[in-house]
Amino acid sequence: MNVFEWSFLAGVLTATAPVLLAALGGLLCQVAGVFNIALEGQLLWGAFVAVVVSDLTGSAWTGVAGAVAATVVFSALLSGPAVALRADPIVVAVGLNLLALGLTAFLMRQIFGSGGTYSSPELAGLPDLGELGLDVPVLREQSPLVPVALLLVAVLAFWLTRTRSGLRLRAVGQHLDAAQAVGLRVSGYQHGVTLVAGALCGLAGAQLSLGNVTLFSEGMSAGRGWIAVVAVMLSGVYPGRLLLACLLFGVAEAFGFRLQGAGLPQQAADAAPYVITLAALVLAAVARRRRRSYEHA
């Protein structure tokens, strides 16, 4: 069986895109020293709002805009307590994740009058790039948010290493007191990135519910936000590595699907993304330790 074909690469990109967008937000927070594990909840919230707004207005792009705006507001629930009030960001984020799960299920019944899954022939999804004139193999069936996600990786890498504000942001994350001492408005930076992370998670959610599929289903983020957190932990503060980590996950998921087709039991194929994640975490830790021992030698 031909495992590596165009449709496989397309499957990798589809699986990667929502995770990558959310992980970019997580990376920004990591750079600024805010440990953001609320990606899962924000992703789900974004997916929900995208479907609601698209359903109400009949326009997928309004849905995307609505998801971004609403998730920025949602992420203010993290940045407020965690940055301004110095609450433990982990505790706040766990609360947000639970809130997103309950709130989307509750509002779904209020707005659509139904639980479980909402889909409707009238619900507008994001167009394929093929429909927009970009008729190349792997990208043909992707939503426009997929190249946007890839582009954002380069933009972030440039911003963090080549611009004044980006370097300052890294200073905030590396040494809070020193950054404060040179007169940086530390909390302003931290608020800012948390809200931007919210916007990115809104995009991620919209990609999941209007790009990957065109529907909303309770709990449909299904752990993708957590994979994004792991990708951030793997790659530290480097957007290039983050892209690799997210692609690794996408490959693992798409590969798992193929393995099932080749006769591997579902339970084993299911484990593929997690086994690969675990292996990557171990390898990254080993590499880091080796580097450190060189530095000390």
Place this chain on the structure above:
Amino acid sequence: MKSTPAIATAALLLLGLAACGGTDAAETAEAPPAKSIILITPNPVGTNSFLQLGVKGAEAAAKELGASFKLYESKDPTSIAQNVDAAVRAKPTVIVGISFSFDDVFTTVPKANPGQQFLQVDSCAKEQAPNLACVSFKEHEAAYLAGVEAGLLSKSGQIGVVAALDTPFIHRWIEPFFAGATSVKPAAQGTPLYVGGSNPFSDPARAKSQAQTLTGRGVDLIAAAASGGNPGVFEAVAASGGKAFGVDVNQCALSPGNVVDNVLKHVDVAEHAAIKEIFDGRTGGVKVYGLAEGGVGVNALGDDLASSGCTVAASPDVVAKVKQTRDDIFAGKITVADPLQS
């Protein structure tokens, strides 16, 4: 006050939770009517079409038998035990529980209350007490009929199933489907793929990816047995020009023009009949509902086929073959193998 709506919402939520807790202390004080039915669900009914059918069946039975009907919704499977306690104290004619979530409670509680009749729908407790009746379904018979349709309608000769998980019970929607297809097209090839992951019963994105894996390999007809993931399968076949089969209820309207038919489970019919039998004194035992008993079926066999929205309505020859296959199953000429028995 700005926060009034928030407080009101919070209060409503609390009320909702309290109501779902199901202790219903006030109810127990009333003298029970001559005949009564209490139905307990493992989750809030909401728009869960499966549970809705369960409620419909019990209501219909209550109406026909002149009994009163009460519904105890559990907020999640962990609150089932409290609801069963409350129901036992209310002493109805029969206490009905839906799904395998009752396997534990219905192993112990009926033994402790030998004078109370119990009915479990769609599963059966392991150690069945004489005062517990069970209703189970021959889903494989309906899946076989859907498979016959798939075999006749597939152009590529390749069909598939996207199922939630690789568990023995879910195989009732897989092998019989393929068996039905090969009965009319011996060369037909069937491939099952499973959604899996951390939310297998509600992950339409993964279900869609799996369906795309199948369509990418030339599969043109896919049976969706992925619960909340089914709409993802419908999207995938719509994009590839293939078609899909729904499950449990009529899902043809979810994706007009893309769903051939559904593997139906008439929970309401079976439950109604089972309650009636208990009222007539035929208690305990396992009652199995297959095609012959009207417990399972496909839309092609329904009187409302034309208005069902299912595309099989446009192929009268296929419908005729399905009817003939059903008659053959009735006559014993065809026996559909049950994957759970092998």
